[in-house]
Amino acid sequence: MDPVPRDMAVLTIGIVRQLTGLTLRQIRYYEELGLICPFRSNGEQRLYSINDVARLLRIKDMIDQEYTISQIKKILKPPTMPTEPTPQPTPSEHDLDDSNLLRGIRDQIHTRTDRSWSTTIIEGQLAQFYRNNRPK
DNA sequence: ATTCTGACA
DNA sequence: TGTCAGAA
Numbered sequence: 001m002d003p004v005p006r007d008m009a010v011l012t013i014g015i016v017r018q019l020t021g022l023t024l025r026q027i028r029y030y031e032e033l034g035l036i037c038p039f040r041s042n043g044e045q046r047l048y049s050i051n052d053v054a055r056l057l058r059i060k061d062m063i064d065q066e067y068t069i070s071q072i073k074k075i076l077k078p079p080t081m082p083t084e085p086t087p088q089p090t091p092s093e094h095d096l097d098d099s100n101l102l103r104g105i106r107d108q109i110h111t112r113t114d115r116s117w118s119t120t121i122i123e124g125q126l127a128q129f130y131r132n133n134r135p136k
Numbered sequence: 137a138t139t140c141t142g143a144c145a
Numbered sequence: 146t147g148t149c150a151g152a153a
Contacts, residue, residue, distance in 0.1 A: 014138065024139085025146060044140060044153080 009039035009047035016048045020056045027056065033069050035059050 017024055030036050031046075036055055038046045048056075062072050 012138075013140095023146075025148080028140085029146080042153095046139080 007049050007051050009041075009049045009052070011048040011050075011053065013038075013046050013048070016053055016056065019053050020060060022056060022060055030056065030059055033073075035069070035072060 011019070013024055013027055016022075016027060020027070022030075027036075028046075031038065036052060036059070038048045038052055041047050059072060
């Protein structure tokens with residue numbers, strides 16, 4: 001299987017919402033705070049990569065652990081601009097409705113006990129998600 | 137249908 | 146943070 005380019009921005013905010021469990025408001029707000037820097041297609045459409053999702057997951061955990069924004073900024077490396085734009089259509093949320101992958105991922109997010117492992121586990125599933133939703 | 141920005145009970 | 150408006 002071809003490895004999934006972790007830095008390729010192809011996920012819409014709607015999918016990221018489902019993948020991370022964060023609200024659209026939070027995802028956009030964290031960007032305002034400079035915690036995340038998604039690629040912008042058409043100059044306005046936000047597109048996230050697996051790295052972005054993993055980063056958001058880490059931010060979510062730190063917020064839960066009552067870290068301050070400045071502390072998170074200090075710990076997390078400055079967000080790097082995604083190198084790859086979106087050459088292919090992005091999978092829509094409808095494609096995910098039938099997928100049990102999303103449910104599995106969400107369960108992982110809500111049931112894990114060791115937060116440091118979460119991103120690894122989730123990225124693995126995201127890789128599977130990509131293989132199953134590869135644009136024709 | 138989905139996402140974007142700005143704004144406010 | 147939630148949510149609504151108005152536009153793309």
